[in-house]
Amino acid sequence: xxxxxxxxxxxxxxxxxxxxxxxxxxxxxxxxxxxxxxxxxxxxxxxxxxxxxxxxxxxxxxxxxxxxxxxxxxxxxxxxxxxxxxxxxxxxxxxxxxxxxxxxxxxxxxxxxxxxxxxxxxxxxxxxxxxxxxxxxxxxxxxxxxxxxxxxxxxxxxxxxxxxxxxxxxxxxxxxxxxxxxxxx
Amino acid sequence: xxxxxxxxxxxxxxxxxxxxxxxxxxxxxxxxxxxxxxxxxxxxxxxxxxxxxxxxxxxxxxxxxxxxxxxxxxxxxxxxxxxxxxxxxxxxxxxxxxxxxxxxxxxxxxxxxxxxxxxxxxxxxxxxxxxxxxxxxxxxxxxxxxxxxxxxxxxxxxxxxxxxxxxxxxxxxxxxxxxxxxxxx
Numbered sequence: 001x002x003x004x005x006x007x008x009x010x011x012x013x014x015x016x017x018x019x020x021x022x023x024x025x026x027x028x029x030x031x032x033x034x035x036x037x038x039x040x041x042x043x044x045x046x047x048x049x050x051x052x053x054x055x056x057x058x059x060x061x062x063x064x065x066x067x068x069x070x071x072x073x074x075x076x077x078x079x080x081x082x083x084x085x086x087x088x089x090x091x092x093x094x095x096x097x098x099x100x101x102x103x104x105x106x107x108x109x110x111x112x113x114x115x116x117x118x119x120x121x122x123x124x125x126x127x128x129x130x131x132x133x134x135x136x137x138x139x140x141x142x143x144x145x146x147x148x149x150x151x152x153x154x155x156x157x158x159x160x161x162x163x164x165x166x167x168x169x170x171x172x173x174x175x176x177x178x179x180x181x182x183x184x185x
Numbered sequence: 186x187x188x189x190x191x192x193x194x195x196x197x198x199x200x201x202x203x204x205x206x207x208x209x210x211x212x213x214x215x216x217x218x219x220x221x222x223x224x225x226x227x228x229x230x231x232x233x234x235x236x237x238x239x240x241x242x243x244x245x246x247x248x249x250x251x252x253x254x255x256x257x258x259x260x261x262x263x264x265x266x267x268x269x270x271x272x273x274x275x276x277x278x279x280x281x282x283x284x285x286x287x288x289x290x291x292x293x294x295x296x297x298x299x300x301x302x303x304x305x306x307x308x309x310x311x312x313x314x315x316x317x318x319x320x321x322x323x324x325x326x327x328x329x330x331x332x333x334x335x336x337x338x339x340x341x342x343x344x345x346x347x348x349x350x351x352x353x354x355x356x357x358x359x360x361x362x363x364x365x366x367x368x369x370x
Contacts, residue, residue, distance in 0.1 A: 036221035036229040046221040046269035084219045084231035136353040139369045168321040
């Protein structure tokens, strides 16, 4: 019996298991990856987001964001993202690249309906996120679905690294119909 | 007496304290940020790196990498990075954007001399990192300074978010001579 990290299938299955656990459990390390985008002016950017859906069959990840946040302007200019997850307990790095569709309004009303009241505080802030303010707390939160956007991320590339006693690295791409291959780490 | 996260100076000082602790202590959460770059083909990328120097006075961060890794090709095309740190214990997100210079050879021989033998395993792998291989372990490590590169990152922008009971966000930029300002979070 091989360990999960010794086979391409084992690695891939474990990565998706982690992504699904991140959606289910807000304290799981896969819940809050780093999300990298490219700004309008061509700078890389990275910040924490929360994963809200991981669809293994469709190869899709969802994150939620304020439509007025910086990252929306970036994604309108460059509709591509990279997610970076690190699962310390497994010594597993998960890197995901995806094309992004920004969903708002009636398309996501059913998702907004499921956002718990405390989490709604993240959508609808005045002035908009990133605007200079005279004092740290000179802003008002007024939760509103108008500010709610879903980033639907269609995965094109998954790169997995297991940093065990030896290092193993594999990639899985849409272009190869998700058939994995080992890479030099 | 205010809390550290209540003033611009307090936030900024704490962020640099964390970066310095990351350099000093390999188990500190600031040791291993996510590093975002832009690939030659215009995709955002993100992966874990280790911070090896944090120079508060010069506003510089160093990371080390294999000169043959994917990120070097990306940085030659787009010499800009974003670092993303999350210090769970402090509920502090540190985002750093920097211009990158790639240093190799005699310029970094004095730094290579200080790299511990086990860490040298990360530099000098055949085939090069990211090359497909027939089996997970079909690679050879042969530590060599020829493969050793220092990413010297001249910081242009620092964005700090404290996710406490209330959220506070501030930015500090080279363009404003590091005088901070509060932002709507």
